[in-house]
Amino acid sequence: MQKQAEPPCGRLTGAPVRRRGRVLENAIFEATLGCLADSGYAWLTMEGVAAAAQTGKAALYRRWSSKEELVLDALRACLPPAGPAPDTGSLRADLVELLTRMRAAMLSEPGAAARAVINEADRERARAVLELVLARVVDPTARLITEVLARGVARGEVRPEAVTPLVVDVAPALMLYRAKLGLGASSGSGAEAIVDEVLLPIVRP
Amino acid sequence: MQKQAEPPCGRLTGAPVRRRGRVLENAIFEATLGCLADSGYAWLTMEGVAAAAQTGKAALYRRWSSKEELVLDALRACLPPAGPAPDTGSLRADLVELLTRMRAAMLSEPGAAARAVINEADRERARAVLELVLARVVDPTARLITEVLARGVARGEVRPEAVTPLVVDVAPALMLYRAKLGLGASSGSGAEAIVDEVLLPIVRP
DNA sequence: ATTCTAGTGAACGTCGTCGTTCACTCCCAG
DNA sequence: CTGGGAGTGAACGACGACGTTCACTAGAAT
Structure with missing residues (x-):
């Protein structure tokens, strides 16, 4: 493999004291x-x-x-548990809260680690690791979004036919893509922007 | 690095004949x-x-x-050139054609190679390589989508305020995400589905 | 205090890969 | 035909990482 001298990765985690x-x-x-x-x-x-x-x-x-x-x-x-779906009574507020949570998780260290795994998803070498991340991060994310959208349907805020696996994947896909392209820090890709520019227009009746 | 015995990657490219x-x-x-x-x-x-x-x-x-x-x-x-934006006279047809092209490119070998680079985008080791892929693949993709959407605006098929960097990123982000999660082959993520379920609803007036 | 076990730091042999070199051979251009 | 340069396959020394071992020690439990 690559013959570069590798400094220790990650951050040193404290004083060199014997721990057990x-x-x-x-x-x-x-x-x-x-x-x-x-x-x-x-x-x-x-x-x-x-x-x-x-x-x-x-x-x-x-x-x-x-x-x-x-x-x-x-x-x-x-990896933190996904937590419950927000239920504020308003679709927009639910989505903003959920995406804000997702974004914070994505920027956390476990989230960044999970992202790295997703990025190497087609690697046979990391198959089991990928499956864990799918089960613990990707699938719960999709479930939460589906739940929020379903509540929106019940309230007449969401077209019923808008709740598809594709639509459910839009927000996580966008967040990952923008993060990868180094656009995550720009003001245009916060949770509110994604909700207002992308998700609400998709699902509106 | 990983001490696994690595078989030659990729496919052997022909008979062992001396080439120049x-x-x-x-x-x-x-x-x-x-x-x-x-x-x-x-x-x-x-x-x-x-x-x-x-x-x-x-x-x-x-x-x-x-x-x-x-x-x-x-x-x-x-890496193939991006080619011109489709101009069929219909927003939907333009988007379907463009996304079909994007999808075919993504599934080609150069496309798969570019994808691998994007997936390692935050690696300092591949910075120059990433920048090439951004310049040759990502940016042209965004430009083509923007162009098609702008034409739709002129025809009254697209809300003018819908043409944002976020919206422009939705399709490539989705395609990459679904490909990464191994969902690329399902019928739910072809070009038509993305256009009909996601893009058209976003931009409709 | 004593015992036991886990932790430490170093060393080891092995392997894959790096980047380089070399003798030989092919093959193109003149 | 000849010369020159590119290609071949093998070998080399060096290095990083692997997985393992070991003498010593810290520290918890009794």
């Missing part, structure tokens, strides 16, 4: 997600994670026999 | 794009490309001093 058990595992998980977010799955190495967590490889290999197992466990431990 | 000059370069480019599409930028190696092109590393290094240079040249040589 759960404390050490949490530091390793944090380092793992940092490496994932910074460098993606392909470039993540056990040596890099160990260095970022300020521990030794032996401590990693005592727990996980492979990089994939480590990444799976780190994601399982750190 | 342009012929060899084209075989190398094809092998490069194949490796990009199959494995992405991170996992692409000079050794792998050389093996896939059935040539020697020396032949590669005589021309390109780095993996990045090689990938840049391969993409420059093989």
Whole structure:
């Protein structure tokens, strides 16, 4: 593989004090997600994670026999639950709240790690990791949006035929795309803009 | 990096016959794009490309001093021009034709290679490569969609305020997202579905 | 205080890849 | 036909990362 000298990825997670058990595992998980977010799955190495967590490889290999197992466990431990769908009584407010939450999650470290995995989705090497992210992030996202839209249908704010898998995917797709193209920070792609310019026009009766 | 034994990526490009000059370069480019599409930028190696092109590393290094240079040249040589915007007189027909073209391009090997690059967009290692793909694929895509929508505005088929960068990004974002999640082959995400379920509802007056 | 176990840091042998070199050969142009 | 340059396949030394081992030590539990 690439022969570049790789600095430790992610951020160093604290003073070099001997840690044990759960404390050490949490530091390793944090380092793992940092490496994932910074460098993606392909470039993540056990040596890099160990260095970022300020521990030794032996401590990693005592727990996980492979990089994939480590990444799976780190994601399982750190990916937040999706939470309930907003129910404010207004479609626009629901969507803004939901997309604001999605956006914050996407910009968090676990979110950035999940994004890195999605970006390498067609890699056979990360199949199980991708499936975890699909189950824990992508599918719940689609469900929440579907739920909010369905409530809108019941209130007459949403055309019933607008609730399709394609429409449900628009917001996450846009957020990921804009983030990838480095446009995530611009004022044009906040939650309100996506709701007002894209989602509400799509679903309006 | 990952210590797996890597089979040659991409497809072998022909009989092991000595080739020279342009012929060899084209075989190398094809092998490069194949490796990009199959494995992405991170996992692409000079050794792998050389093996896939059935040539020697020396032949590669005589021309390109780095993996990045090689990938840049391969993409420059093989990414097709965007072509003109469709102008059928009907917004829907224009959009369907344009998105059909985009989809075909996306499923082609150069398109798959470009996709791999976009997916690693936040990688500092592929910055120049990403910029090439932005300039040759992403920006022209946005321009074509903008042009088609502007024509629709002139014909009264499109709300003028609907022509925003966000709206312009919806179709490519969706296509990439669905392709990444392995939903590209389903009947629900062809060009017509995206036009009818998403784009036309967004822009309708 | 003692015991036990997990953590540490270093070292190891192995492998894949890098970038380079080289002897030989092909093949094109004159 | 000849010369020159590009291509071939193999080999090389170096390096990063892998997965493993080990002597020592910290620190928790008793």
